[in-house]
Amino acid sequence: MSGTLILVRHGQSEWNLKNLFTGWRNPNLTEQGESEARATGKALKAQNFAPDLFYTSALRRAQHTLDLILEEMGILNVTITRNTALNERDYGDLSGLNKDDAREKWGEEQVHIWRRSFDVPPPGGESLKDTAARTLPYYEAEILPQLKAGKIVLIAAHGNSLRALVMAIEGLTPDEILAREIATGEPTVYKIGPDGKLVERVKL
């Protein structure tokens, strides 16, 4: 029996709206972000998904997204596991800066390298490779055994912690994963076989 993995990026945050580097900072969802989360909850409910296990990061925007999804799905009284392993990539010294101001200061190319290279970290922060080095061991230890056992697992997390998971699950190259943009509130659903390997990506 296959397990099902539902990955959801948090809805739009106040800092997504203001175009600020966010990382481990902790802004709230905007009204639009709340609507995106609720819409994803409705879509999952319409497809009759009944998750067994629930995971999120230690950051408010992902936790609130999961809460709104569960509310829309009518799921109450479940245990939610929060872990920093699922946090957004740490943006280091760029955290809180405006992305356009950063481009003016350091140039378009340098900022693009910090945002979308695989292994060049922003000053004082994490590259996608560094993020994967904490996200994947957690996935392999805590979540993959549940999927192999046929469970349905829902994870609400972040653009780059989800990129790390998508890269591993789909077996993508660094170039392929860095070209993949996951929209706020966007769900990605996989069937995972008893061997832990991807069976198929499910279209919603």
Ligand SMILES: O=C(O)[C@@H](CO)OP(=O)(O)O
């Ligand atoms: O600011 C951030 O933490 C992330 C996600 O919003 O931005 P980026 O698109 O640069 O990875």
